[in-house]
Amino acid sequence: MVTKLKEVDVVIVGLGWTGGILAKELAESGLKVVALERGAPRSSESDYSLPNIRDELRYVVRHDLMQNTARDTITVRNSPQQEALPMRRLGSFLPGEVVGGSGVHWSGHTWRWTDMEFKIRSNYEERYGKKFIPDDMTVQDWGITYAELEPYYEKFEYTAAVSGKAGNIGGKLQAGGNPFEAPRARDYPLPPLTPILASEMFTDAARNAGYHPFPRPSANASQPYTNPDGAKFGGCQYCGYCQRFGCEANAKGSPHMTVIPIAMRNPNFELRTHSWVTKVLKDSDAKRVTGVTYTNVLNGEEFEQPATIVLLCAYAINNVHLMLLSGIGSPYDPVAQTGVVGKNYCYQTGAGARLFFEGKYFNPFMNAGGSNATIDDFNTNWAFDRAPHNFVGGYNVSGGFNTALPIGYRPVPSGTPRWGSEWKRATAKWYQTAMVINASGSVMANRYNCYDLDPTYRNAFGQPLMRMTFDYKDNEHKMGVHAAQLVNDIAKSMNPTKLNPATARTDPWTVVPYQSTHNTGGTIMGTNPRESALNKYLQSWDCHNLFVVGANVFPHNSSYNPTGPVGALAYWTADAIKNKYIKNPGPLVQA
């Protein structure tokens, strides 16, 4: 028994950063907006305040803010020849599942991805020739330019209280910032966070080696701040509980304390929590969608919510899952290389070293989400010649801490026993003396890395689980070797007492342990419907009143954290709907 509700202008599936931004913007434009969030309502005052928030067991071990794998999960395999098995515990990545989504538990790192990503195929072919990109590397241009997105990056940075130092304002290089960033119209809204000792030491070492260190831009307010919408931020207290936690000081830019409460005050907006969307409904001619069906997970009641516009704003994996479950767009087939939905799933890679300095006191319990320093010399620096190393993409390198928690953070030199009295002696001796240097690397699209529906396993609603097929390819292995060498060179130049060196990973990817929540692709944006699921406005090529927003639109993954372009593209899509689509509903780009 499905109860059919009254039609609304817009239904939003998932209320994190993208859903929150679109809810606020579209409700303000006069549209009647309903958001369906599968998770619970949460707020800073009732859930993220002291002392309850500082609970490693609840938030890190038991994943209190994350998706519950007993209800829905994915199956995983490394190649199409293998049988995929369900991920029964969260591991490699942690999708959020509360009001605010993963925007509650992120660290805040906010980057501007540039034309180096958006025009990746054109750039590499022009410089290195058509043969440089391997046949199975399905990277393609995104159909959007940095210049188009620049004002929307700024809008997101000012909304989320990003602290940082500009490296390039209007083409003029700024001392202390990232010299390789694309030109920006304005500086960040807030100055950089106070550096910690580890980031200062890394900054010196990187500079001595001839690189260009700068403070990592991050949505951790370096001082009290009121954003352009009037949302108030406290200054970061460097408490160290950032990643995986809501912020106790309202200092981390998060949708639940910015765009969502503003939308909630607007009578045009309604939020329904515990509402699990099972399907997007298509019109009989399959040119439009008519709404969604959802289940109230508290009592099992089922509803149909008709809507003029449907926005998929769930976690990246779940947006793609809903498209496949709803039969919108043709599913991708990696063997025949046909179809688009499920195509170009990408992850990230990395290589890290741990350095121990006898006599140093790093106070690892004090840091912000972004209190580290970074170099981009092997990332957005196009002068870095990839030809001798024969890989596409790049990596950024950072030094410092982020959320080194009092119980879980136990750095010891390699060779230390994993338990027992010797381990206890080592953890007491080395706890204060360790820092990390970490390379975070891009992952290029490959024809065999993709999503489809699992033929065997089903979720609590009886629907097929999403199946993920992923492994690192030769390109990532070559980059890993380069990155590990570079990290170790910088580490050795700092003369640590002991060094756990970085190593390039050669083993197949596995879903344990935690690695990164930066899953991208699956419903990618692009220039034409043969190669992409969405146009440059994140509008479905198949159904013009369906927009799919989030990192699932990225045609490949860079070395940067994804939230900068995720937020900017949400504002970009909001403007396209308000200024273009509402006036003239239909495809915004002709196929």
Next chain:
Amino acid sequence: MIDAIRATSASLMTLLLTGAAWADGDAARGEARFQDCAACHRLEAGVNNVGPSLHGIFARKAGKLADFRYSPALKRSGISWTPETLDAFLTNPQALVPGNRMPYAGMADAGNRADLIAYLFKASK
């Protein structure tokens, strides 16, 4: 009990050292200083956020709003909020009331504190 005595004596000590600098504060400048507080505190009566409402703060003892969950440390501090005690608290909240839950490291500059308190004295009524 020991905590309460310690807290009270600490506040008295601080009082003697800081004097009544707040009296010279500028409420207009203090409104800008209130940005440090505004992410968590409202001035309207009955509106608790991450921190308790500051409405009527100078007419009450610390930790006494019925509908806000205070830390045990603040509840047993025995502090009556006056410009002097608030000045001592804001200088270094953890020094005056060890174990309180306000995630704020303190406002070091005495002039800024005086401005803020002058503003609060007007705006919390």
